[in-house]
Amino acid sequence: MTMSQTPVPARRPVLNEGVARYLRALAQPQGLVGCGLLLLLIAAALLAPVVFPGGVDQQSRDSFLPPSPAHPFGTDELGRDIFVRCIYALQVSVSLVIVSVPIAAVAGTLMGLSGAVSRLLGEGFQRLFDIILGFPSLVLGICIVIIIGPGWLSLVVTIVIFSLPQFGRLARGALLSEEGREYVLAARVLGVSKGKIMLRHILPNALDPIFVQVSLSMIAGIFIEAALSIVGLGIQPPTPSLGTLLNVGIRYVYVQPMYTAGPIIMLLLLALAFNLIADALNAQALKTRGE
Amino acid sequence: MLAFLARRLPSVAFMLLATSIIAFLLPRLAGGDPAQTIAGADATVDQVEAIRQQLGLDQPLPAQYLDWLFGLLRGDLGTSLITNRPVGQLILARLGSTLELALTASVLMIAFGIGLGILAGSVRKGAGRFGLDSAISVLLATPPHVTGLILILVFGITFNMLPISGEVSILRDPVTGFSLLLMPALALALPQAAMIARLIQARMMQIRQEEFVDFARAKGVPRSQIVLSHILRNSMGTAVVATGIRIGELLAGAVVIEAIFARNGLGLMAVDAVTSRDYQVVQIVVLGAVVIAVLTHLFSEILLAALDPRIRLE
Numbered sequence: 001m002t003m004s005q006t007p008v009p010a011r012r013p014v015l016n017e018g019v020a021r022y023l024r025a026l027a028q029p030q031g032l033v034g035c036g037l038l039l040l041l042i043a044a045a046l047l048a049p050v051v052f053p054g055g056v057d058q059q060s061r062d063s064f065l066p067p068s069p070a071h072p073f074g075t076d077e078l079g080r081d082i083f084v085r086c087i088y089a090l091q092v093s094v095s096l097v098i099v100s101v102p103i104a105a106v107a108g109t110l111m112g113l114s115g116a117v118s119r120l121l122g123e124g125f126q127r128l129f130d131i132i133l134g135f136p137s138l139v140l141g142i143c144i145v146i147i148i149g150p151g152w153l154s155l156v157v158t159i160v161i162f163s164l165p166q167f168g169r170l171a172r173g174a175l176l177s178e179e180g181r182e183y184v185l186a187a188r189v190l191g192v193s194k195g196k197i198m199l200r201h202i203l204p205n206a207l208d209p210i211f212v213q214v215s216l217s218m219i220a221g222i223f224i225e226a227a228l229s230i231v232g233l234g235i236q237p238p239t240p241s242l243g244t245l246l247n248v249g250i251r252y253v254y255v256q257p258m259y260t261a262g263p264i265i266m267l268l269l270l271a272l273a274f275n276l277i278a279d280a281l282n283a284q285a286l287k288t289r290g291e
Numbered sequence: 292m293l294a295f296l297a298r299r300l301p302s303v304a305f306m307l308l309a310t311s312i313i314a315f316l317l318p319r320l321a322g323g324d325p326a327q328t329i330a331g332a333d334a335t336v337d338q339v340e341a342i343r344q345q346l347g348l349d350q351p352l353p354a355q356y357l358d359w360l361f362g363l364l365r366g367d368l369g370t371s372l373i374t375n376r377p378v379g380q381l382i383l384a385r386l387g388s389t390l391e392l393a394l395t396a397s398v399l400m401i402a403f404g405i406g407l408g409i410l411a412g413s414v415r416k417g418a419g420r421f422g423l424d425s426a427i428s429v430l431l432a433t434p435p436h437v438t439g440l441i442l443i444l445v446f447g448i449t450f451n452m453l454p455i456s457g458e459v460s461i462l463r464d465p466v467t468g469f470s471l472l473l474m475p476a477l478a479l480a481l482p483q484a485a486m487i488a489r490l491i492q493a494r495m496m497q498i499r500q501e502e503f504v505d506f507a508r509a510k511g512v513p514r515s516q517i518v519l520s521h522i523l524r525n526s527m528g529t530a531v532v533a534t535g536i537r538i539g540e541l542l543a544g545a546v547v548i549e550a551i552f553a554r555n556g557l558g559l560m561a562v563d564a565v566t567s568r569d570y571q572v573v574q575i576v577v578l579g580a581v582v583i584a585v586l587t588h589l590f591s592e593i594l595l596a597a598l599d600p601r602i603r604l605e
Contacts, residue, residue, distance in 0.1 A: 047492075136539050147320045223437065250443070
């Protein structure tokens with residue numbers, strides 16, 4: 001019997017099994033609360049134009065009204081409802097990280113795993129990660145703003161570059177620990193191509209910590225937006241984002257504390273949601289490894 | 292020790308070289324023609340060309356880079372094209388403010404980080420453990436700017452205990468200076484302190500499992516001494532390196548913290564310089580921040596190697 005006649009076992013449904021596992025993880029209490037909170041915030045952000053049509057820029061003479069049932073967070077210097085602006089601001093924060101973190105996750109993971117295909121390439125990316133890690137997040141943000149100008153795009157680029165090494169390092173770690181295992185050697189002996197070994201054999205073993213990191217990078221991204229927008233190098237007014245609201249809010253902190261507290265509440269709710277999700281995923285990953 | 296340094300120095304040198312190239316390229320990547328900026332809008336082509344030659348911008352890029360780099364090494368940080376003053380002077384004028392903030396924050400970071408870490412590593416059950424774990428998690432998840440704003444809301448507005456913005460040099464008026472410094476320094480220090488505490492806690496937990504701890508216990512060494520001279524002694528390396536790594540982030544946090552608390556430091560200067568397109572200033576601040584971060588990291592590793600022979604002999 002030659003090799004070509006050996007019956008090839010049907011491909012195991014690796015991903016489907018995996019998807020089921022992650023769903024089970026999110027069904028844990030903290031996962032459910034986290035997902036629920038996140039969905040609630042996203043739904044609020046998406047439905048804001050329907051529920052509060054035109055409310056985001058609606059000015060009135062009633063500036064700095066204290067919080068009341070009509071204006072839960074009070075009104076700002078132009079008489080606009082701060083709560084409505086906070087909800088609108090969620091659109092920017094959430095859209096930013098939903099675009100940038102997956103890009104960073106895919107690119108970073110591939111860069112980290114690239115050592116399986118070419119040792120030189122893998123080493124090169126590690127040096128690149130070293131350089132990026134040497135730049136504190138805000139210094140990196142400033143450099144990007146100088147090159148492409150302040151705004152949504154430069155925030156996306158900042159968050160992508162800032163998150164790349166985190167995924168790259170995780171993938172690299174998985175690569176180094178799996179590379180010498182027997183199943184990888186077996187695949188190599190059978191003549192499976194390097195690219196396929198990387199994606200089909202090593203990648204699934206790297207996924208757990210990467211999904212946890214996706215959740216954590218979302219938090220980091222949201223906070224980076226806030227930081228750069230507070231100093232005026234992020235989203236530009238009049239678009240409300242959590243950072244631009246804080247930029248103005250802090251100037252009026254004596255007359256309207258809710259102008260500062262409102263965006264912070266939203267920031268912390270988002271961070272809490274992603275943290276709970278990360279916790280749930282992490283617990284599942286540890287359980288699978290039997291720890 | 293020399294062998295250890297010989298192993299570490301190439302990567303540090305590579306990092307510094309890469310950073311200097313990035314900092315050098317920043318103004319050039321930003322677009323705009325510095326010669327045109329200086330000459331003004333209604334200068335003739337010849338005038339712009341003359342200024343370009345005077346600035347050395349007609350040279351090839353590598354020559355410009357080397358020229359700039361050797362200038363830096365001689366202490367010539369360049370001249371701001373916007374204010375027409377030497378960048379070194381501009382930085383010196385703001386350095387004191389940021390230095391006060393960074394030093395106070397570093398002291399607080401080390402004190403809180405090591406204190407919390409040792410506490411969390413020693414208290415292993417009950418409400419104390421839960422409280423410490425939660426406190427560290429919350430601090431860890433809240434970045435400096437959010438911590439700063441929360442401190443303002445709590446201590447500045449609700450309890451009205453501390454002034455929320457402005458600055459007075461601590462050398463001129465220690466009491467007012469310190470009361471203005473406390474909140475921004477805490478905001479910078481707490482998130483990094485939580486990171487250090489978490490690492491020390493994990494390391495202490497790990498060392499508790501080691502055989503030499505079991506052996507000491509079997510020998511009848513008192514519990515407090517086991518913690519002090521066996522567990523803590525072996526965890527200090529982690530504390531040193533963790534501190535070294537966090538200094539860079541702490542400095543970068545100053546950018547936002549200075550803006551929030553209206554302190555006229557280097558961070559605020561960098562932000563203003565980006566807005567006014569004063570790239571000669573930004574490039575030096577960026578380079579300085581990264582160089583300080585890389586060097587403190589290296590310094591902490593040297594300190595660790597001095598403390599722990601296993602590292603330098605490996």
